[in-house]
Amino acid sequence: PPLLEVTGLTKHYRRGRRTTTAIEGLDFTVGEGEIVGVVGESGSGKSTVGTIVAGLQTADAGSITLAGHPYPVGGRHRAGTTAPHLAPELRRSVQLVFQDPFASLNPRRTVFQSIAAPLEAHGWSRAAVRERVAEVARRTVVDEVLLERYPVALSGGQKQRIAIARALALGPRLVVADEPLAALDVTTQVEIIELILSLQQTLGTAFLFISHDLGVVASIAQRVIVLGPDGVAEIGRTEQVFTEPRSEYTGSL
Numbered sequence: 265p266p267l268l269e270v271t272g273l274t275k276h277y278r279r280g281r282r283t284t285t286a287i288e289g290l291d292f293t294v295g296e297g298e299i300v301g302v303v304g305e306s307g308s309g310k311s312t313v314g315t316i317v318a319g320l321q322t323a324d325a326g327s328i329t330l331a332g333h334p335y336p337v338g339g340r341h342r343a344g345t346t347a348p349h350l351a352p353e354l355r356r357s358v359q360l361v362f363q364d365p366f367a368s369l370n371p372r373r374t375v376f377q378s379i380a381a382p383l384e385a386h387g388w389s390r391a392a393v394r395e396r397v398a399e400v401a402r403r404t405v406v407d408e409v410l411l412e413r414y415p416v417a418l419s420g421g422q423k424q425r426i427a428i429a430r431a432l433a434l435g436p437r438l439v440v441a442d443e444p445l446a447a448l449d450v451t452t453q454v455e456i457i458e459l460i461l462s463l464q465q466t467l468g469t470a471f472l473f474i475s476h477d478l479g480v481v482a483s484i485a486q487r488v489i490v491l492g493p494d495g496v497a498e499i500g501r502t503e504q505v506f507t508e509p510r511s512e513y514t515g516s517l
């Protein structure tokens with residue numbers, strides 16, 4: 265079975281008397297070690313899908329399983345920055361990387377401390393933490409000298425690498441990346457794309473890669489979910505969804 269299986273995913277937001285349907289009846293899968301893109305206009309529900317899969321809020325209806333573990337559905341939909349909705353085995357298996365790496369990096373913590381935090385929260389010993397931080401820093405090409413620095417002293421690209429390193433610390437099988445390149449210049453975007461592709465190949469990590477940028481998604485995803493204004497427009501292999509030559513797609517939706 266696929267790593268992530270989503271069927272009938274539905275989410276409404278209620279504000280007073282107004283109800284917005286963000287996602288209705290969405291079905292998709294992410295295979296083990298697969299990169300699946302999510303594209304669509306602003307407001308099409310991309311972040312809603314990402315935060316639900318990352319466990320930051322619950323769906324109203326539908327079913328989601330990750331490596332066979334079911335997600336809770338329904339109940340209160342309180343969006344946050346941790347994953348209180350998920351059972352411990354799910355929390356370790358899925359991690360979120362945001363557009364703004366500051367969202368996952370505490371300015372008062374060194375890079376080492378930021379990457380180490382999830383490990384410490386899981387009760388790892390100091391020696392195991394040191395070893396694991398060095399390992400993920402190596403995988404994400406974070407230079408050792410950066411480990412003792414604070415986020416303020418880092419470039420945008422370095423911060424995003426470190427946010428990715430932190431997300432990888434507990435060895436997740438799926439990383440949800442919500443517009444991870446949006447705050448970066450084009451050269452740095454290419455470096456982060458190459459990093460994600462290398463992590464997919466060496467660690468077998470799967471990614472749900474959310475972006476408004478078709479060019480970026482075409483260059484990274486094996487399959488793409490295109491969210492339309494009234495539900496799903498299309499899901500398919502990248503070359504089928506983007507029927508024109510890849511180089512044509514450099515703009516936004």
Ligand code: ADP
Pocket residue numbers: 277278279284285286304305306307308309310311312313
């Ligand atoms: P995208 O990431 O594609 O821009 P979102 O998932 O953020 O889309 O939003 C989908 C729809 O849900 C939009 O109409 C948006 O205004 C609405 N929405 C998102 N979050 C909330 C919220 N917390 N409260 C009310 N409406 C929301």
Ligand code: ADP
Pocket residue numbers: 386387388389392395396
């Ligand atoms: P749980 O979250 O279920 O308590 P973990 O998988 O986080 O379990 O790890 C439990 C213990 O095993 C930790 O104390 C940690 O030191 C050790 N451990 C697990 N994986 C590794 C690893 N890759 N490298 C070093 N130590 C590890």
